Amino acid sequence: MTETSIIIPNYNGADYIAACIDSLKRQTYRNFEIIVVDNCSKDGSADAVERDYPEVRLKRLDQNYGFSRAVNEGLRLSKAPFALLLNSDIEADAHFVESLVNAIKQDEKIFSVASKMIQMKDRGKLDGAGDL
Template sequence: MPTVSIIIPHWNGRFHLDDCLTALRQQTFSDFEVILADNGSSDGSQEYVRQQFPEVRLLELGQNRGFTGACNAGYAASRGEFVILLNNDTAVDPHWLSEIVRVFGQQPDVGAIASKMLLFDQRDHFHTAGDTYRLDGIPGNRGVWQQDVGQYDRE
């Protein structure tokens, strides 16, 4: 059983897969599985993953179940102690997964972790520095479009 299952909901985003899956191959932490939950893509994504990324578990849903449907199907197929949802248009840092596992190991009361996400075309600016939720359940984002000057470099 892997320590971590990474679920990637996917639909017709083959052009994103190289960056995303190559970055996962470069992780310094290796005890994980990747599940690509494909929502019936028609852009050759399935064959591309089978040929270029055979280590990825390809979950072919046959139809577009939407983001949540793909996430739920991936979760049902996951085997990891920890489950991570990752969008297909991301490229993670090589130490991303080792840091997540380290935090969960050191702080067992932690239930969720949000990563800081930088823009592809401006690597010194945030897309977001994690989600927030008010007591009434209203969500928000931290750091949107701000320059990254270390203001969120803490656990």
């Protein structure tokens, strides 16, 4: 059984989505599926995912419903006990998924975990460290 579903809402992410998915394919933790929910992109990004990543589950929406609806559609497709939400413009460190799954499994009282985010254009700067 797949333990983690990685849900990626996408809207016109052609400049980023391949790097995002490629970084997920390099993960040390492997028990996950990738679900891309496309908000009716006009830039060919959904077609590229379908063509270049046949292992990725792609859900195409008929219009741009926004981030929340895309996340909810991805959660509906998921059967895994853990869900990891990502934007399409990220590149994950090779230990990213493993670190988050290990953290949430430490205690059954833990509901969610977050990661540090490093700026894409200046990798020496922290962009965020989770929301409360």
